[in-house]
Amino acid sequence: xxxxxxxxxxxxxxxxxxxxxxxxxxxxxxxxxxxxxxxxxxxxxxxxxxxxxxxxxxxxxxxxxxxxxxxxxxxxxxxxxxxxxxxxxxxxxxxxxxxxxxxxxxxxxxxxxxxxxxxxxxxxxxxxxxxxxxxxxxxxxxxxxxxxxxxxxxxxxxxxxxxxxxxxxxxxxxxxxxx
Numbered sequence: 015x016x017x018x019x020x021x022x023x024x025x026x027x028x029x030x031x032x033x034x035x036x037x038x039x040x041x042x043x044x045x046x047x048x049x050x051x052x053x054x055x056x057x058x059x060x061x062x063x064x065x066x067x068x069x070x071x072x073x074x075x076x077x078x079x080x081x082x083x084x085x086x087x088x089x090x091x092x093x094x095x096x097x098x099x100x101x102x103x104x105x106x107x108x109x110x111x112x113x114x115x116x117x118x119x120x121x122x123x124x125x126x127x128x129x130x131x132x133x134x135x136x137x138x139x140x141x142x143x144x145x146x147x148x149x150x151x152x153x154x155x156x157x158x159x160x161x162x163x164x165x166x167x168x169x170x171x172x173x174x175x176x177x178x179x180x181x182x183x184x185x186x187x188x189x190x191x192x193x
Contacts, residue, residue: 020137046170050069050071053069
């Protein structure tokens with residue numbers, strides 16, 4: 015198993031970041047995400063926690079040796095479940111691959127929390143594991159490729175989400191600014 019982890023801050027309020035979450039895709043930095051479908055959204059009447067379940071459709075070019083060994087295509091799907099807790103100002107998102115999950119899993123957890131009224135912390139972890147008996151060297155190679163791809167997508171995701179937030183809130187501030 016390989017673990018990827020990162021954390022940083024966004025120079026935006028928690029509420030701005032949470033609103034921006036729903037506008038993250040599409041963006042020019044994350045062209046691998048081609049569609050997002052909301053499957054379910056509920057609000058707990060007691061806690062106010064918003065639970066949303068989505069499926070993300072992605073196109074990712076896999077190395078030919080992976081396609082030959084495991085089959086599949088460049089189309090991949092990911093299940094995402096998010097919990098937005100307005101009382102504690104915590105947004106937690108978990109995701110797991112649906113495609114090729116019989117061979118390998120990538121379980122991701124993201125959390126957004128306010129640091130101040132103008133900054134939000136972001137933490138991300140991913141557990142990546144090949145789930146099949148094969149030569150250790152082949153398993154390591156497959157996991158290494160998955161970690162590398164995840165890291166590339168994480169970098170693109172950060173850049174894309176930063177652009178989304180900047181575009182959304184700078185445009186809003188310009189509308190509000192006195193003439």
